[in-house]
Amino acid sequence: MQETTALSELKSAFILHFGEMGSRWGINRTVGQIYALLFLSEEPLCADDIVTTLGFSRSNVSMGLKELQGWNLVTLSHRPGDRRDFYATPEDLWAIVRTLATERRKREIDPTLSKLRTLSMAPPSAEDAYAHQRITEARDLIEDMTQFHDELDQLETERLVALLKAGRKLQYFVQGASRVLPLPIRKKG
Amino acid sequence: MQETTALSELKSAFILHFGEMGSRWGINRTVGQIYALLFLSEEPLCADDIVTTLGFSRSNVSMGLKELQGWNLVTLSHRPGDRRDFYATPEDLWAIVRTLATERRKREIDPTLSKLRTLSMAPPSAEDAYAHQRITEARDLIEDMTQFHDELDQLETERLVALLKAGRKLQYFVQGASRVLPLPIRKKG
Protein backbone atom coordinates (compact mmCIF):
# COMPACT_ATOMS: atom_id res chain seq x y z
CA MET A 1 0.00 0.00 0.00
CA GLN A 2 1.10 3.55 -0.63
CA GLU A 3 -0.55 6.06 1.65
CA THR A 4 -0.51 5.05 5.23
CA THR A 5 0.55 8.49 6.46
CA ALA A 6 -1.88 11.37 6.83
CA LEU A 7 -2.41 13.58 3.80
CA SER A 8 -0.55 16.87 3.49
CA GLU A 9 -2.42 20.16 3.79
CA LEU A 10 -2.18 20.68 0.06
CA LYS A 11 -3.54 17.29 -0.86
CA SER A 12 -6.38 17.27 1.61
CA ALA A 13 -7.48 20.78 0.61
CA PHE A 14 -7.59 19.69 -3.03
CA ILE A 15 -9.38 16.46 -2.25
CA LEU A 16 -11.99 18.11 -0.07
CA HIS A 17 -12.64 20.70 -2.75
CA PHE A 18 -13.21 18.05 -5.37
CA GLY A 19 -15.55 16.26 -3.05
CA GLU A 20 -17.65 19.35 -2.63
CA MET A 21 -17.62 20.18 -6.34
CA GLY A 22 -18.60 16.62 -7.13
CA SER A 23 -22.26 17.36 -6.56
CA ARG A 24 -22.18 20.14 -9.15
CA TRP A 25 -20.49 17.81 -11.57
CA GLY A 26 -23.03 15.04 -11.34
CA ILE A 27 -20.80 12.72 -9.36
CA ASN A 28 -21.02 12.26 -5.63
CA ARG A 29 -18.63 13.37 -2.94
CA THR A 30 -16.98 9.99 -2.54
CA VAL A 31 -16.25 9.61 -6.22
CA GLY A 32 -14.92 13.16 -6.42
CA GLN A 33 -12.55 12.59 -3.56
CA ILE A 34 -11.34 9.28 -4.92
CA TYR A 35 -10.59 10.86 -8.27
CA ALA A 36 -8.80 13.78 -6.65
CA LEU A 37 -6.63 11.43 -4.63
CA LEU A 38 -5.69 9.41 -7.70
CA PHE A 39 -5.03 12.59 -9.63
CA LEU A 40 -2.46 13.74 -7.09
CA SER A 41 -0.77 10.35 -6.69
CA GLU A 42 2.46 9.77 -8.48
CA GLU A 43 2.01 6.01 -8.11
CA PRO A 44 -1.13 4.03 -8.90
CA LEU A 45 -3.20 3.16 -5.83
CA CYS A 46 -5.19 0.07 -4.94
CA ALA A 47 -8.63 0.11 -3.39
CA ASP A 48 -7.33 -0.41 0.12
CA ASP A 49 -4.94 2.51 -0.19
CA ILE A 50 -8.00 4.63 -0.82
CA VAL A 51 -9.92 3.11 2.07
CA THR A 52 -7.01 3.82 4.38
CA THR A 53 -6.45 7.34 3.17
CA LEU A 54 -10.00 8.59 2.81
CA GLY A 55 -11.73 6.44 5.42
CA PHE A 56 -14.65 5.32 3.26
CA SER A 57 -16.01 1.81 3.48
CA ARG A 58 -14.42 -0.77 1.25
CA SER A 59 -17.60 -1.27 -0.73
CA ASN A 60 -18.11 2.42 -1.23
CA VAL A 61 -14.62 2.69 -2.68
CA SER A 62 -15.31 -0.29 -4.85
CA MET A 63 -18.48 1.31 -6.21
CA GLY A 64 -16.71 4.62 -6.71
CA LEU A 65 -13.90 3.02 -8.67
CA LYS A 66 -16.41 1.17 -10.77
CA GLU A 67 -18.17 4.41 -11.59
CA LEU A 68 -14.87 6.06 -12.53
CA GLN A 69 -14.14 3.13 -14.81
CA GLY A 70 -17.54 3.64 -16.37
CA TRP A 71 -16.47 7.18 -17.16
CA ASN A 72 -13.15 5.95 -18.59
CA LEU A 73 -11.44 8.31 -16.20
CA VAL A 74 -9.00 5.85 -14.63
CA THR A 75 -6.47 3.40 -15.95
CA LEU A 76 -5.74 0.01 -14.40
CA SER A 77 -2.36 -1.51 -13.81
CA HIS A 78 -0.89 -4.50 -12.01
CA ARG A 79 2.29 -5.57 -10.27
CA PRO A 80 4.00 -8.88 -10.82
CA GLY A 81 2.86 -11.42 -8.28
CA ASP A 82 0.08 -9.17 -6.98
CA ARG A 83 -3.53 -9.76 -7.86
CA ARG A 84 -4.76 -6.36 -6.80
CA ASP A 85 -5.91 -3.71 -9.29
CA PHE A 86 -4.00 -0.46 -9.14
CA TYR A 87 -5.72 2.68 -10.34
CA ALA A 88 -4.31 5.88 -11.78
CA THR A 89 -5.44 8.90 -13.78
CA PRO A 90 -3.94 9.66 -17.19
CA GLU A 91 -0.70 11.64 -17.03
CA ASP A 92 -1.88 13.84 -19.87
CA LEU A 93 -4.44 16.34 -18.64
CA TRP A 94 -5.78 16.88 -22.13
CA ALA A 95 -6.66 13.22 -22.30
CA ILE A 96 -8.76 13.74 -19.19
CA VAL A 97 -10.50 16.74 -20.71
CA ARG A 98 -11.26 14.84 -23.90
CA THR A 99 -12.70 11.94 -21.96
CA LEU A 100 -14.82 14.22 -19.82
CA ALA A 101 -16.19 15.97 -22.88
CA THR A 102 -17.00 12.72 -24.61
CA GLU A 103 -18.61 11.10 -21.59
CA ARG A 104 -20.64 14.12 -20.62
CA ARG A 105 -21.88 14.41 -24.15
CA LYS A 106 -22.83 10.75 -24.14
CA ARG A 107 -24.88 11.22 -20.97
CA GLU A 108 -26.21 14.74 -21.33
CA ILE A 109 -26.55 15.47 -25.03
CA ASP A 110 -26.91 12.33 -27.07
CA PRO A 111 -30.14 11.06 -25.45
CA THR A 112 -31.74 14.45 -25.98
CA LEU A 113 -30.56 14.67 -29.58
CA SER A 114 -32.05 11.28 -30.23
CA LYS A 115 -35.35 12.33 -28.68
CA LEU A 116 -35.41 15.58 -30.64
CA ARG A 117 -34.83 13.69 -33.86
CA THR A 118 -37.77 11.43 -33.15
CA LEU A 119 -40.03 14.30 -32.21
CA SER A 120 -39.13 16.40 -35.22
CA MET A 121 -39.80 13.50 -37.58
CA ALA A 122 -43.55 13.36 -37.03
CA PRO A 123 -45.47 15.96 -39.02
CA PRO A 124 -46.90 18.56 -36.64
CA SER A 125 -50.56 19.33 -36.15
CA ALA A 126 -51.61 22.95 -36.54
CA GLU A 127 -51.57 23.62 -32.80
CA ASP A 128 -48.02 22.28 -32.61
CA ALA A 129 -46.62 24.42 -35.40
CA TYR A 130 -44.55 26.63 -33.12
CA ALA A 131 -43.44 23.83 -30.79
CA HIS A 132 -42.40 21.72 -33.75
CA GLN A 133 -40.35 24.55 -35.16
CA ARG A 134 -38.62 25.12 -31.83
CA ILE A 135 -37.81 21.44 -31.51
CA THR A 136 -36.42 21.32 -35.03
CA GLU A 137 -34.25 24.37 -34.41
CA ALA A 138 -32.92 22.80 -31.23
CA ARG A 139 -32.15 19.58 -33.07
CA ASP A 140 -30.25 21.43 -35.79
CA LEU A 141 -28.24 23.41 -33.29
CA ILE A 142 -27.27 20.35 -31.28
CA GLU A 143 -26.33 18.49 -34.45
CA ASP A 144 -23.98 21.30 -35.44
CA MET A 145 -22.43 21.36 -31.99
CA THR A 146 -21.91 17.64 -31.74
CA GLN A 147 -20.37 17.56 -35.18
CA PHE A 148 -18.00 20.31 -34.16
CA HIS A 149 -17.07 18.26 -31.14
CA ASP A 150 -16.49 15.19 -33.29
CA GLU A 151 -14.18 17.15 -35.51
CA LEU A 152 -12.18 18.73 -32.72
CA ASP A 153 -11.91 15.39 -31.00
CA GLN A 154 -10.11 14.00 -34.04
CA LEU A 155 -7.36 16.59 -33.79
CA GLU A 156 -4.02 15.92 -32.18
CA THR A 157 -3.65 17.56 -28.83
CA GLU A 158 -0.97 19.89 -30.21
CA ARG A 159 -3.34 21.18 -32.82
CA LEU A 160 -6.24 21.42 -30.44
CA VAL A 161 -4.19 23.51 -28.04
CA ALA A 162 -2.95 25.67 -30.90
CA LEU A 163 -6.57 26.36 -31.88
CA LEU A 164 -7.42 27.14 -28.31
CA LYS A 165 -4.58 29.61 -27.99
CA ALA A 166 -5.58 31.28 -31.21
CA GLY A 167 -8.96 32.05 -29.66
CA ARG A 168 -10.68 35.02 -31.16
CA LYS A 169 -8.11 35.38 -33.91
CA LEU A 170 -9.71 32.36 -35.53
CA GLN A 171 -12.54 34.51 -36.76
CA TYR A 172 -10.32 36.18 -39.34
CA PHE A 173 -9.52 32.87 -40.98
CA VAL A 174 -13.13 31.90 -41.00
CA GLN A 175 -14.10 35.10 -42.71
CA GLY A 176 -11.79 34.34 -45.60
CA ALA A 177 -12.81 30.73 -45.75
CA SER A 178 -16.56 31.05 -45.64
CA ARG A 179 -17.07 34.53 -47.11
CA VAL A 180 -18.76 35.85 -44.03
CA LEU A 181 -18.90 39.61 -44.29
CA PRO A 182 -16.75 41.51 -41.80
CA LEU A 183 -18.77 42.49 -38.76
CA PRO A 184 -17.89 44.89 -35.99
CA ILE A 185 -16.47 43.15 -32.93
CA ARG A 186 -18.99 43.10 -30.16
CA LYS A 187 -17.98 44.92 -27.00
CA LYS A 188 -17.63 42.75 -23.93
CA GLY A 189 -20.94 42.96 -22.06
CA MET B 1 -53.93 32.43 -18.62
CA GLN B 2 -52.76 30.61 -21.70
CA GLU B 3 -52.78 26.87 -21.32
CA THR B 4 -55.97 25.54 -19.91
CA THR B 5 -56.23 22.71 -22.40
CA ALA B 6 -54.26 19.49 -22.10
CA LEU B 7 -50.84 19.40 -23.71
CA SER B 8 -50.41 17.84 -27.13
CA GLU B 9 -48.51 14.57 -27.51
CA LEU B 10 -45.53 16.41 -28.93
CA LYS B 11 -45.32 18.93 -26.14
CA SER B 12 -45.79 16.49 -23.32
CA ALA B 13 -43.20 14.09 -24.74
CA PHE B 14 -40.69 16.93 -24.94
CA ILE B 15 -41.52 18.21 -21.47
CA LEU B 16 -41.29 14.79 -19.87
CA HIS B 17 -37.95 14.18 -21.54
CA PHE B 18 -36.55 17.44 -20.20
CA GLY B 19 -37.81 16.57 -16.76
CA GLU B 20 -35.95 13.29 -16.83
CA MET B 21 -32.78 14.80 -18.25
CA GLY B 22 -32.91 17.51 -15.61
CA SER B 23 -31.20 15.31 -13.07
CA ARG B 24 -28.23 14.79 -15.39
CA TRP B 25 -28.05 18.51 -15.95
CA GLY B 26 -27.91 19.50 -12.31
CA ILE B 27 -31.44 20.86 -12.23
CA ASN B 28 -34.40 18.97 -10.88
CA ARG B 29 -37.32 17.50 -12.70
CA THR B 30 -39.69 20.35 -11.93
CA VAL B 31 -37.31 23.00 -13.19
CA GLY B 32 -36.57 21.00 -16.31
CA GLN B 33 -40.25 20.65 -17.12
CA ILE B 34 -40.97 24.30 -16.48
CA TYR B 35 -38.18 25.32 -18.81
CA ALA B 36 -39.33 22.91 -21.48
CA LEU B 37 -42.86 24.27 -21.29
CA LEU B 38 -41.67 27.85 -21.63
CA PHE B 39 -39.37 26.86 -24.45
CA LEU B 40 -42.28 25.50 -26.48
CA SER B 41 -44.65 28.39 -25.72
CA GLU B 42 -45.12 31.02 -28.34
CA GLU B 43 -46.51 33.42 -25.72
CA PRO B 44 -44.97 34.17 -22.32
CA LEU B 45 -46.62 32.30 -19.44
CA CYS B 46 -47.35 33.34 -15.88
CA ALA B 47 -46.76 31.16 -12.86
CA ASP B 48 -50.37 30.03 -12.67
CA ASP B 49 -50.34 28.94 -16.30
CA ILE B 50 -47.52 26.61 -15.34
CA VAL B 51 -49.33 25.36 -12.25
CA THR B 52 -52.40 24.59 -14.35
CA THR B 53 -50.49 22.91 -17.13
CA LEU B 54 -47.94 20.89 -15.20
CA GLY B 55 -49.84 20.35 -11.96
CA PHE B 56 -47.03 21.33 -9.58
CA SER B 57 -47.76 23.28 -6.44
CA ARG B 58 -47.73 27.02 -6.68
CA SER B 59 -44.72 27.35 -4.44
CA ASN B 60 -42.76 24.73 -6.33
CA VAL B 61 -43.35 26.65 -9.55
CA SER B 62 -42.33 29.84 -7.82
CA MET B 63 -39.07 28.27 -6.64
CA GLY B 64 -38.44 26.78 -10.06
CA LEU B 65 -38.93 30.10 -11.80
CA LYS B 66 -36.65 31.74 -9.31
CA GLU B 67 -33.95 29.20 -10.04
CA LEU B 68 -34.34 29.73 -13.78
CA GLN B 69 -33.98 33.46 -13.23
CA GLY B 70 -30.82 32.76 -11.26
CA TRP B 71 -29.52 30.99 -14.34
CA ASN B 72 -30.55 33.91 -16.57
CA LEU B 73 -32.44 31.43 -18.66
CA VAL B 74 -35.79 33.21 -18.74
CA THR B 75 -36.92 36.71 -19.60
CA LEU B 76 -39.67 38.58 -17.78
CA SER B 77 -42.41 40.59 -19.38
CA HIS B 78 -45.60 42.33 -18.28
CA ARG B 79 -48.97 43.30 -19.65
CA PRO B 80 -50.56 46.68 -19.15
CA GLY B 81 -52.80 46.70 -16.09
CA ASP B 82 -51.57 43.29 -14.95
CA ARG B 83 -49.10 42.92 -12.12
CA ARG B 84 -48.26 39.31 -12.86
CA ASP B 85 -44.84 38.32 -14.18
CA PHE B 86 -44.85 36.56 -17.53
CA TYR B 87 -41.95 34.30 -18.34
CA ALA B 88 -40.44 33.30 -21.66
CA THR B 89 -37.24 31.80 -23.04
CA PRO B 90 -35.08 33.73 -25.52
CA GLU B 91 -36.18 33.38 -29.13
CA ASP B 92 -32.57 32.96 -30.20
CA LEU B 93 -31.33 29.48 -29.36
CA TRP B 94 -27.73 30.59 -29.50
CA ALA B 95 -28.43 33.06 -26.74
CA ILE B 96 -29.58 30.14 -24.64
CA VAL B 97 -26.43 28.17 -25.39
CA ARG B 98 -24.24 31.13 -24.52
CA THR B 99 -26.05 31.62 -21.24
CA LEU B 100 -25.80 27.96 -20.37
CA ALA B 101 -22.09 27.94 -21.08
CA THR B 102 -21.50 31.04 -19.00
CA GLU B 103 -23.58 29.91 -16.07
CA ARG B 104 -22.22 26.41 -15.98
CA ARG B 105 -18.74 27.78 -16.06
CA LYS B 106 -19.58 30.12 -13.21
CA ARG B 107 -20.81 27.23 -11.09
CA GLU B 108 -18.60 24.36 -12.17
CA ILE B 109 -15.29 25.85 -13.25
CA ASP B 110 -14.64 29.21 -11.65
CA PRO B 111 -14.72 28.04 -8.02
CA THR B 112 -12.26 25.29 -8.85
CA LEU B 113 -9.99 27.62 -10.79
CA SER B 114 -9.95 29.96 -7.84
CA LYS B 115 -9.08 27.12 -5.49
CA LEU B 116 -6.35 25.85 -7.80
CA ARG B 117 -4.81 29.30 -7.96
CA THR B 118 -4.67 29.51 -4.21
CA LEU B 119 -3.21 26.06 -3.84
CA SER B 120 -0.57 26.57 -6.52
CA MET B 121 0.56 29.83 -4.92
CA ALA B 122 2.00 28.28 -1.78
CA PRO B 123 5.48 26.82 -2.26
CA PRO B 124 5.29 23.05 -2.03
CA SER B 125 7.07 20.90 0.50
CA ALA B 126 9.24 18.09 -0.85
CA GLU B 127 6.55 15.47 -0.31
CA ASP B 128 4.07 17.60 -2.28
CA ALA B 129 6.29 18.12 -5.30
CA TYR B 130 4.27 15.93 -7.61
CA ALA B 131 0.88 17.03 -6.29
CA HIS B 132 1.88 20.66 -6.64
CA GLN B 133 2.95 20.12 -10.22
CA ARG B 134 -0.34 18.38 -11.07
CA ILE B 135 -2.32 21.20 -9.50
CA THR B 136 -0.35 23.81 -11.41
CA GLU B 137 -0.84 21.97 -14.68
CA ALA B 138 -4.56 21.76 -14.04
CA ARG B 139 -4.70 25.45 -13.25
CA ASP B 140 -2.88 26.34 -16.48
CA LEU B 141 -5.14 24.17 -18.56
CA ILE B 142 -8.30 25.60 -17.06
CA GLU B 143 -6.99 29.12 -17.52
CA ASP B 144 -6.43 28.44 -21.20
CA MET B 145 -9.89 26.98 -21.58
CA THR B 146 -11.68 29.77 -19.79
CA GLN B 147 -9.82 32.36 -21.80
CA PHE B 148 -10.84 30.59 -24.98
CA HIS B 149 -14.41 30.70 -23.78
CA ASP B 150 -14.13 34.41 -22.99
CA GLU B 151 -12.88 35.06 -26.48
CA LEU B 152 -15.49 33.02 -28.25
CA ASP B 153 -18.18 34.57 -26.11
CA GLN B 154 -17.24 37.98 -27.46
CA LEU B 155 -17.90 36.93 -31.03
CA GLU B 156 -21.11 37.72 -32.85
CA THR B 157 -23.33 34.71 -33.24
CA GLU B 158 -22.80 34.74 -37.02
CA ARG B 159 -19.08 34.41 -36.56
CA LEU B 160 -19.38 31.85 -33.84
CA VAL B 161 -21.55 29.69 -36.05
CA ALA B 162 -19.17 30.17 -38.96
CA LEU B 163 -16.31 28.92 -36.77
CA LEU B 164 -18.39 26.00 -35.67
CA LYS B 165 -19.21 25.02 -39.23
CA ALA B 166 -15.58 25.26 -40.20
CA GLY B 167 -14.80 22.60 -37.63
CA ARG B 168 -11.67 20.66 -38.36
CA LYS B 169 -10.73 22.89 -41.26
CA LEU B 170 -9.70 25.45 -38.69
CA GLN B 171 -6.52 23.54 -38.02
CA TYR B 172 -5.04 24.58 -41.35
CA PHE B 173 -5.32 28.25 -40.50
CA VAL B 174 -3.81 27.69 -37.11
CA GLN B 175 -0.84 25.91 -38.61
CA GLY B 176 0.02 28.92 -40.69
CA ALA B 177 -0.61 31.36 -37.90
CA SER B 178 1.29 29.73 -35.13
CA ARG B 179 3.99 27.84 -37.03
CA VAL B 180 2.91 24.53 -35.67
CA LEU B 181 4.58 21.85 -37.73
CA PRO B 182 2.27 19.77 -39.89
CA LEU B 183 1.24 16.61 -38.12
CA PRO B 184 -0.49 13.54 -39.47
CA ILE B 185 -4.22 13.60 -38.90
CA ARG B 186 -5.19 11.16 -36.20
CA LYS B 187 -7.49 8.38 -37.27
CA LYS B 188 -10.86 8.35 -35.59
CA GLY B 189 -10.55 6.04 -32.55
Place this chain on the structure above:
DNA sequence: GTTTTGTTTCAGAAATTCCTGAAAGTCGTG
Protein backbone atom coordinates in the same frame (compact mmCIF):
# COMPACT_ATOMS: atom_id res chain seq x y z
C1' DG C 1 -10.69 -29.15 -2.31
C1' DT C 2 -9.46 -25.84 1.07
C1' DT C 3 -7.15 -21.60 2.23
C1' DT C 4 -5.85 -17.04 1.24
C1' DT C 5 -6.41 -12.72 -0.81
C1' DG C 6 -8.95 -9.80 -3.02
C1' DT C 7 -13.60 -7.86 -5.34
C1' DT C 8 -18.65 -7.30 -5.84
C1' DT C 9 -23.43 -7.35 -4.50
C1' DC C 10 -27.14 -5.99 -1.80
C1' DA C 11 -30.57 -4.76 1.90
C1' DG C 12 -31.33 -1.34 4.70
C1' DA C 13 -29.66 2.83 7.60
C1' DA C 14 -28.30 7.63 7.08
C1' DA C 15 -28.21 11.77 4.68
C1' DT C 16 -29.84 14.74 1.28
C1' DT C 17 -32.96 16.75 -1.88
C1' DC C 18 -37.55 17.66 -3.46
C1' DC C 19 -42.16 19.14 -2.97
C1' DT C 20 -46.24 20.82 -0.64
C1' DG C 21 -49.67 23.65 1.98
C1' DA C 22 -50.00 27.17 5.13
C1' DA C 23 -48.51 31.45 6.57
C1' DA C 24 -46.20 35.68 5.74
C1' DG C 25 -44.73 39.21 2.60
C1' DT C 26 -45.11 42.84 -1.17
C1' DC C 27 -47.07 46.46 -3.54
C1' DG C 28 -50.25 49.41 -6.02
C1' DT C 29 -54.98 51.39 -5.27
C1' DG C 30 -58.96 53.37 -3.08
Place this chain on the structure above:
DNA sequence: CACGACTTTCAGGAATTTCTGAAACAAAAC
Protein backbone atom coordinates in the same frame (compact mmCIF):
# COMPACT_ATOMS: atom_id res chain seq x y z
C1' DC D 1 -54.03 52.06 6.28
C1' DA D 2 -56.92 48.41 4.60
C1' DC D 3 -57.95 45.79 0.58
C1' DG D 4 -57.02 42.81 -3.23
C1' DA D 5 -53.97 40.47 -6.26
C1' DC D 6 -50.10 38.28 -6.56
C1' DT D 7 -45.41 36.23 -4.83
C1' DT D 8 -42.20 34.25 -1.52
C1' DT D 9 -40.78 31.78 2.54
C1' DC D 10 -40.59 27.88 5.38
C1' DA D 11 -41.32 23.67 8.30
C1' DG D 12 -41.79 19.23 7.70
C1' DG D 13 -43.32 14.95 5.05
C1' DA D 14 -42.11 12.26 0.79
C1' DA D 15 -38.89 10.61 -2.33
C1' DT D 16 -34.33 9.81 -3.74
C1' DT D 17 -29.53 9.13 -3.26
C1' DT D 18 -25.53 7.81 -0.74
C1' DC D 19 -23.06 4.86 2.21
C1' DT D 20 -22.22 0.85 5.08
C1' DG D 21 -21.41 -3.94 6.84
C1' DA D 22 -22.36 -8.51 5.97
C1' DA D 23 -22.49 -12.01 2.84
C1' DA D 24 -21.55 -13.85 -1.65
C1' DC D 25 -18.29 -14.38 -5.19
C1' DA D 26 -13.68 -15.18 -7.81
C1' DA D 27 -9.37 -16.97 -8.56
C1' DA D 28 -4.67 -18.16 -7.51
C1' DA D 29 -1.74 -20.96 -4.13
C1' DC D 30 -1.26 -24.67 -1.47
